[in-house]
Amino acid sequence: MPTNIPTDLLRAFVTVIDLGGYTRAAEALGRTQPAISQKLRRLEAIIGQPLLLAEAGQIRLTDAARTLDTLARQMLRINDDIAASFADERLSGWLRVGVPTDFSNAFMLQAIADFAAAHRGVRIEVSSRASRDLRTALAAEELDMIFAIAPEDGMPWLVQSFRVTPFWAISAAVQLDPAAPVPLLRHPDPCEYADRMRSALRDAGRPWRTLLVCNDVEGLVAAVRAGLGVTALTPATLAAGLRRADVGDGLPPLAPLRIGLFYKHARLSRAGHGLAQSLLARLI
Amino acid sequence: MPTNIPTDLLRAFVTVIDLGGYTRAAEALGRTQPAISQKLRRLEAIIGQPLLLAEAGQIRLTDAARTLDTLARQMLRINDDIAASFADERLSGWLRVGVPTDFSNAFMLQAIADFAAAHRGVRIEVSSRASRDLRTALAAEELDMIFAIAPEDGMPWLVQSFRVTPFWAISAAVQLDPAAPVPLLRHPDPCEYADRMRSALRDAGRPWRTLLVCNDVEGLVAAVRAGLGVTALTPATLAAGLRRADVGDGLPPLAPLRIGLFYKHARLSRAGHGLAQSLLARLI
DNA sequence: ATCATTGCATAATGGATTCTTATGCCATGC
DNA sequence: GCATGGCATAAGAATCCATTATGCAATGAT
Numbered sequence: 163m164p165t166n167i168p169t170d171l172l173r174a175f176v177t178v179i180d181l182g183g184y185t186r187a188a189e190a191l192g193r194t195q196p197a198i199s200q201k202l203r204r205l206e207a208i209i210g211q212p213l214l215l216a217e218a219g220q221i222r223l224t225d226a227a228r229t230l231d232t233l234a235r236q237m238l239r240i241n242d243d244i245a246a247s248f249a250d251e252r253l254s255g256w257l258r259v260g261v262p263t264d265f266s267n268a269f270m271l272q273a274i275a276d277f278a279a280a281h282r283g284v285r286i287e288v289s290s291r292a293s294r295d296l297r298t299a300l301a302a303e304e305l306d307m308i309f310a311i312a313p314e315d316g317m318p319w320l321v322q323s324f325r326v327t328p329f330w331a332i333s334a335a336v337q338l339d340p341a342a343p344v345p346l347l348r349h350p351d352p353c354e355y356a357d358r359m360r361s362a363l364r365d366a367g368r369p370w371r372t373l374l375v376c377n378d379v380e381g382l383v384a385a386v387r388a389g390l391g392v393t394a395l396t397p398a399t400l401a402a403g404l405r406r407a408d409v410g411d412g413l414p415p416l417a418p419l420r421i422g423l424f425y426k427h428a429r430l431s432r433a434g435h436g437l438a439q440s441l442l443a444r445l446i
Numbered sequence: 447m448p449t450n451i452p453t454d455l456l457r458a459f460v461t462v463i464d465l466g467g468y469t470r471a472a473e474a475l476g477r478t479q480p481a482i483s484q485k486l487r488r489l490e491a492i493i494g495q496p497l498l499l500a501e502a503g504q505i506r507l508t509d510a511a512r513t514l515d516t517l518a519r520q521m522l523r524i525n526d527d528i529a530a531s532f533a534d535e536r537l538s539g540w541l542r543v544g545v546p547t548d549f550s551n552a553f554m555l556q557a558i559a560d561f562a563a564a565h566r567g568v569r570i571e572v573s574s575r576a577s578r579d580l581r582t583a584l585a586a587e588e589l590d591m592i593f594a595i596a597p598e599d600g601m602p603w604l605v606q607s608f609r610v611t612p613f614w615a616i617s618a619a620v621q622l623d624p625a626a627p628v629p630l631l632r633h634p635d636p637c638e639y640a641d642r643m644r645s646a647l648r649d650a651g652r653p654w655r656t657l658l659v660c661n662d663v664e665g666l667v668a669a670v671r672a673g674l675g676v677t678a679l680t681p682a683t684l685a686a687g688l689r690r691a692d693v694g695d696g697l698p699p700l701a702p703l704r705i706g707l708f709y710k711h712a713r714l715s716r717a718g719h720g721l722a723q724s725l726l727a728r729l730i
Numbered sequence: 731a732t733c734a735t736t737g738c739a740t741a742a743t744g745g746a747t748t749c750t751t752a753t754g755c756c757a758t759g760c
Numbered sequence: 761g762c763a764t765g766g767c768a769t770a771a772g773a774a775t776c777c778a779t780t781a782t783g784c785a786a787t788g789a790t
Binding site: 477478480481484485488 | 749
Binding site for chain 2: 163164165166167168169170173190191192209210211226229230233234236237240241242243244245247248323324325327334397405406408409410432435446
């Protein structure tokens with residue numbers, strides 16, 4: 163007989179974190195402040211460890227709380243999926259979505275566009291920046307929902323993550339000279355893909371030369387297609403005229419990275435949950 | 447303010463399905479039969495639709511119930527993950543795990559072996575069969591937990607699924623003759639990979655010839671390495687001496703398939719949940 | 731330094747929820 | 761025709777949970 167963790171306790175937990183206080187969480191959830199206090203206490207009793215430390219007007223998370231935070235958000239996402247599956251209401255609202263520059267590709271935009279087409283009442287504003295800027299923007303509530311690279315050691319507001327393995331892309335018409343340094347085309351630093359290309363080459367003892375630094379993926383793809391050099395792409399960004407390159411071309415495999423969906427449950431509208439569900443269904 | 451779906455209602459729901467009756471579910475959950483009845487009624491009130499129809503000693507699921515079943519199991523899996531995260535107990539027991547023949551590769555076995563090494567009290571018996579046989583075995587409770595190909599139209603006991611995109615593998619030393627029929631190495635029918643290879647070739651108007659039919663992946667890989675022909679592999683099964691082949695080699699892309707983890711919540715021990723969690727963390 | 735303010739904890743009460751016991755109903759099978 | 765197994769329903773009892781009222785600690789302003 164497994165332990166059932168009441169959903170409303172988890173909801174209270176993440177709401178307190180999202181809104182930074184018991185009193186504000188109580189307002190948002192339509193309860194009084196002592197009710198939230200008791201919910202947190204009951205949750206701590208179930209978990210068997212303290213979770214939130216009230217400290218100088220700030221909420222501090224224990225280690226257990228950080229672990230629970232990620233899992234609780236996953237569980238609430240499914241809860242909201244269930245609710246949405248049977249609600250059958252017209253979604254509407256205004257959503258500010260952030261995607262990393264190196265992932266703002268046709269695939270993601272297509273998925274968002276499809277959702278927007280299916281829910282005409284939802285206005286979506288997509289903003290494309292570096293992952294770390296996206297996380298700052300989510301914290302500051304300038305964005306409602308972001309996809310960003312997820313640090314392996316965890317980070318607040320992570321709802322779901324999935325692995326993406328980048329690979330080398332080269333023009334279909336070109337063979338790499340194994341004697342010459344690898345001609346690298348990449349995004350400007352800081353960039354997870356650039357990091358992975360360099361560390362893979364470094365580990366393999368293969369020299370390289372950066373030939374082009376370009377902000378958007380389309381530019382890199384065009385340059386690769388023109389035969390200028392190689393870059394790291396993902397299955398979603400591999401375009402016509404390009405092929406994967408691998409050990410056969412003298413290029414070492416690239417380490418996988420982890421993309422995460424982040425949002426604050428207490429801040430996201432039903433339309434936001436709908437979009438999250440729709441995107442994750444296509445991504446996983 | 448979103449709807450919180452009480453975890454215990456979902457637990458009752460899947461337990462009734464898993465054990466095929468209210469009375470048996472009541473025993474398993476340590477409640478009386480009317481308590482389970484009422485839980486189900488409350489869940490139906492939240493969902494807004496009838497879920498289970500008692501019919502001739504059998505439980506029949508409505509369409510809504512089938513939808514809910516998958517999501518409820520996902521939510522309970524996370525619930526049990528949370529419980530396991532803070533329980534910190536020695537796992538022990540006996541687990542019968544099923545993996546599809548075309549997925550019983552080193553990667554999966556390694557992951558299972560790692561878990562077994564970390565939890566010495568758990569004895570694991572891995573059984574490798576065709577996906578459809580695995581599902582029958584799960585239904586008959588000859589297996590506790592299976593990975594199997596998930597039909598797109600849903601199927602009972604699906605807890606989590608993820609996409610796998612197969613690709614063509616060819617010996618690194620060989621070029622395919624574009625004029626000749628594609629030399630196919632494959633598993634015996636029924637096989638999802640074989641289906642995908644044939645339908646991709648058929649759609650592309652490319653003729654093929656089956657050169658070898660072999661039950662296990664290792665045999666196919668050896669044959670591909672020897673230069674006999676091509677087969678469909680996944681990232682986890684791609685071995686040394688092999689390379690991906692793609693449109694550049696005259697081979698059309700293969701359709702992705704969906705692998706699912708299936709188990710009956712009411713039947714799976716804590717050790718089983720631990721293994722599920724451990725495997726999914728490495729797969730997603 | 732003092733006092734008001736903000737924010738969480740705690741106690742006690744009332745109400746709502748949910749379990750149990752008791753019982754009824756409807757199949758199926760002998 | 762009657763017993764049996766299995767779910768539904770009703771009513772009482774126990775539990776759970778939210779509220780009001782109040783206390784306490786920390787912060788910040790005068």
